[in-house]
Amino acid sequence: MTIKKILFTLVFLIISAFVLTPDSYAVFNITAQPTEGGFDLRFGSIAPSDFKTVKEILLTVNSDIGKQYRIMQRVVAPIKSSDGTEISKEQFRMYPLVNSNSKGTLLYRDETPVSDFDTIFYTSNATGDNDSMRLVYTITPKENQVPGSYFGRIAIILSPVESNQDQVVITFNVYVQLSGSGVPIVEVSTGSSSKRLFLSSKLMQKKDDVSLVEPISILFKIRTPAGGTYRIYQALENSALTSSEGKDFDLTKILFSAVGGQKGRLAKEGDLKPASGSMLVYVSDAIGSPDEFEIVLKPSNDFKIQTTGQYRGKLNYVIEMDRTAGKKSDQIESFEFVVEIVPLFDIYAFSGEKEGVFLNFGEVSYKTGPKTSDVDIYVESNMGRPYQVIQKVSSVLVNKAGDKIPVQDFTVSVLDPDAKEEPQEKLAEAQSVKEGETIIYSSGPEGEGAHFKATYRLVMKPDTRGGSYSTQIGYSLSMN
Secondary structure (H helix, E strand, O other): OHHHHHHHHHHHHHHHHHHHOOOOOOOEEEEEEEOOOOOOEEEEEEOOOOOOEEEEEEEEEEEOOOOOEEEEEEEEEEEEOOOOOEOOOOOEEEEEOOOOOOOOEEOOOOOEEOOOOOEEEEEOOOOOOOEEEEEEEEEOOOOOOOOEEEEEEEEEEEEEOOOOOOOEEEEEEEEEEEOOOOOOOEEEEEOOOOOEEEEEOOOOOOOOOHHHOOOEEEEEEEOOOOOOOEEEEEEEHHHOOEEOOOOEOOHHHEEEEEEEOOOOEEOOOEEOHHHHOOEEEEEOOOOOOOEEEEEEEEEOOOHHHOOOEEEEEEEEEEEEEEEOOEEEEEEEEEEEEEEEEOOOEEEEEEEOOEEOOOOOOOOOOOOOOOEEEEEEEEEEEOOOOOEEEEEEEOOOOEOOOOOEOOHHHEEEEEEEEEEOOOOOEEOOOOEEOOOEEEEEEEOOOOOOOEEEEEEEEEOOOOOOOOOOOEOOEEEEEEEO
């Protein structure tokens, strides 16, 4: 009795296990076979002058689960060379061949880039019948393609729509050999990856604030040997950066330098003035070796005193190749260039090395004779309008006892003005320092900035009472 019971239980368990897993032998798979044989997608060697290269894969789906399914693809490993250069999505495309299937629906008729996202290209009929189709993959040559051996991997995914059946994923390798055209491939980029170059004087509120302005950095990477000397030039379109009022920016206020260039020669540092024509920035070696270098553009110390406004233009970069039939030039990059000059109308006074007005005549008497004390005055203006420097005096020189020094004994004159234009008025001859406001300098018609010395002279008469005399002197600007 015991033996029969055990045998019955074993048989029952085996039958139950078989009944509970009816889908154990369900068929749900896909195969991918390149039509030219093998297991990889090999495009061979492709030159820029070649036609579009086409390769096909035959997909076959076997399914008896009775449920609808979809087929999708995605890039598992980008197709790239050993140095990390990727084939662009626009260059590598695919499409299902129309009418190559018999049951379901092909979703694409036109070429579409092969993406790293899941791209559904086929949906079966409602009952998920077996089907097959052809996928066409294309690579379109480009004039500036980077030569090298490229490798990547693509996945084809068979996915049920309303079933617990697992997805089926197959992968295949992609190989491409790109060759060059004999023209160097030049990659030009900025630190911000923007096609817009921008310099502003906004942070330059004091004479030593140039360091606060972020310089423009333009990076050049020459990827392939040219087989001969090449040159890179920079040039401003229409020769200038121009404001909406039609005023040209002074290009000497933008400094130029270049670093790197281990194989060729870089232009010497200077300013951007030569770019109003055609400015040579780089010359390769005799065989046109690959190289890398960086161009830096930054404001000069007097950048902020350019007439206020926004100046716009285009900075173009051109490569010139030496050929047997002569020289050939091609534009390789173009940037929008914007220079912003914010309004500036400031005055600074320095007594020696100290900022401010501090007149110190020391001990003055009839016996010591006249004494002088200077104030250096700097005017910074980019308003493009004439202005006046006004001296403000709180009172005549007076001591605690109320004794005053006669105004004719305390005088001021303006010496050696340094400006780009002749001032309309200056105190070339000494005048009394009077209480209140006095114009001591009037700019030229363009209101250019200026630097001059205000020299104060004090004379003591025999009858002047001793003591410590003082007053307050300041300066202001007034625009005409």
